Amino acid sequence: MLLLSLLLxxxxxxxxxxxxxxxxxxxxxxxxxxDDAAVREAAAEAAGGRPLQVTLEPxxxxxxxxxxxxxxxxxxxxxxxxxxxxxxxxxxxxxRVEDT
Amino acid sequence: xxxxxxxxxxxxxxxxxxxDRGDELRWPPRxxxxxxxxxxxxxxxxxxxxxxxxxxxxxxxLTDLGVxxxxxxxxxxxxxxxxxxxxxxAGGSGAPRPAAVEAAAANAATLVATEEDGWPLRxxxxxxxxxxxxxxxxxxxxxxxKATAAVRPxxxxxxxxxxxxx
Numbered sequence: 020m021l022l023l024s025l026l027l028x029x030x031x032x033x034x035x036x037x038x039x040x041x042x043x044x045x046x047x048x049x050x051x052x053x054d055d056a057a058v059r060e061a062a063a064e065a066a067g068g069r070p071l072q073v074t075l076e077p078x079x080x081x082x083x084x085x086x087x088x089x090x091x092x093x094x095x096x097x098x099x100x101x102x103x104x105x106x107x108x109x110x111x112x113x114x115r116v117e118d119t
Numbered sequence: 120x121x122x123x124x125x126x127x128x129x130x131x132x133x134x135x136x137x138x139d140r141g142d143e144l145r146w147p148p149r150x151x152x153x154x155x156x157x158x159x160x161x162x163x164x165x166x167x168x169x170x171x172x173x174x175x176x177x178x179x180x181l182t183d184l185g186v187x188x189x190x191x192x193x194x195x196x197x198x199x200x201x202x203x204x205x206x207x208x209a210g211g212s213g214a215p216r217p218a219a220v221e222a223a224a225a226n227a228a229t230l231v232a233t234e235e236d237g238w239p240l241r242x243x244x245x246x247x248x249x250x251x252x253x254x255x256x257x258x259x260x261x262x263x264x265k266a267t268a269a270v271r272p273x274x275x276x277x278x279x280x281x282x283x284x285x
Contacts, residue, residue: 022167026174033182037189044193051200085204087225112193113225115201115218118210 032098035108039094042066043110046073046090051114054079062092070095072107084118176254183252187262191248194228195266198244203268206239219244231263243267 046062055075062073072093082088093107201222202215211218216233223230223246234243247261 022171026171026178029175029178030181033178033185036182037185040186040189040193044189044196047193047197087221089225111227112190112197113222114197115204115222117200117204 028098028102032096032106032108035094035096035098035106036110038066039092039108039110040112041110042071042094043090043092043112046075046092047088047112047114050075050079050082050088050090050116052117052119058090062090066092066094069097082116084116086116087113088116089113180252180255180258183250183255184259184262187248187250187255188264190226191228191246191262191264192266194223194226194248195244195246195264197222197226198228198230198246199242199266199268202233202242202244203270206242206270208239208270208272213239215242234267237269239270240272241267241269 042062042065045065046058049061050058055078058075059073062071074091076089076091077086090112092110094110096106096108099106198219202219203209205211205213205215205218207213215235215238216230219233219242220230223244226246228246228248230244231247232245236243243265244267245263245265247263249261250256250259
């Protein structure tokens with residue numbers, strides 16, 4: 020039963036890894052046209068309220084149209100939480116900054 | 120007395136008896152009996168381990184495939200938008216491919232095809248992402264995704280560009 024539970028949590032972790040990548044794409048998409056505050060708001064909404072860390076490179080003050088902005092996110096997974104483990108799922112996406 | 124005329128052994132023979140020295144006798148002797156008790160547990164344990172190992176492999180492969188698909192979609196989106204931004208209608212250089220290649224590479228993807236049929240109004244790209252797991256690569260191969268970006272010309276371009284009042 021314990022092994023079966025571990026397997027189910029592994030599947031949950033896989034789903035969260037895909038979700039983290041989706042959140043990163045969403046964050047990069049917003050970062051291409053808006054400032055960092057809007058990015059964090061959009062990423063938090065995409066993450067469904069789960070704990071999230073977002074890093075943007077470069078930040079809004081140094082972004083210029085034509086540059087590539089990279090969003091790196093870490094989404095806290097619900098997997099393995101009953102076992103006392105905290106797992107952060109990484110995601111990364113890049114987008115060209117638009118001329119708004 | 121038994122039917123052979125001697126001893127105290129009684130039918131059935133497999134019942135317990137005592138020897139002259141008081142030792143317990145069994146027929147057939149215990150050491151010669153082949154017991155299957157516990158065998159099913161071993162087989163169940165082995166089947167469970169195999170089942171779990173298969174489950175781990177399947178879950179890992181599906182996760183890898185899912186992440187690769189998500190990365191490919193994001194990369195195709197970024198590459199198509201970057202290429203479209205090079206459209207002269209959007210104030211770009213007119214060469215979409217370098218921008219699309221750069222955007223795909225920034226997302227760890229490879230640009231494999233472009234469609235410029237509707238250029239400079241429309242630009243489509245296909246990108247490829249390599250999954251991390253060799254098993255997924257062997258079964259599904261690289262994951263490809265296609266995205267299209269387009270610009271919609273303003274009904275009044277001069278007004279949109281601020282060349283004359285609306």
